[in-house]
Amino acid sequence: MWLSKDKAIESNINGELLTEHGDLIDYVDKCNPKHHNSCGGDKCCLKESLTYTPETAVGPMPRYRISCQPRGVKGKPCFVHKDSVEVCPCAKNMFCVPGVLHYLGTCYPK
Numbered sequence: 001m002w003l004s005k006d007k008a009i010e011s012n013i014n015g016e017l018l019t020e021h022g023d024l025i026d027y028v029d030k031c032n033p034k035h036h037n038s039c040g041g042d043k044c045c046l047k048e049s050l051t052y053t054p055e056t057a058v059g060p061m062p063r064y065r066i067s068c069q070p071r072g073v074k075g076k077p078c079f080v081h082k083d084s085v086e087v088c089p090c091a092k093n094m095f096c097v098p099g100v101l102h103y104l105g106t107c108y109p110k
Contacts, residue, residue: 015067017060024060026050028067033085039068044088072096072107080105 015028031038031045038045048065071091072078078096079087080103090096090107098105 024062026062026065043068047085076107078107
């Protein structure tokens with residue numbers, strides 16, 4: 001699908017653009033990825049790396065997006081022994097079952 005330049009610019013930005021340590025960041029929610037509970041409830045704060053295709057590489061192109069996302073439910077990926085700013089931990093009453101790689105797992109009910 002080809003996007004017009006106006007559509008591409010709109011799709012790159014979902015929140016407020018800020019520069020931190022030389023990186024342009026799209027803050028959708030005011031939260032801190034180093035503190036998953038900064039979103040409250042059953043959500044956590046994630047720092048998503050963004051990539052662009054030639055069709056969408058116009059206008060401001062933030063390197064990261066910061067947003068509140070739901071905690072992992074049954075079948076969602078998780079890290080077994082460490083927190084990550086890119087993947088939410090499992091939701092309450094769920095735990096992370098290790099997979100083949102041992103550090104990456106899947107959320108399942110307790």
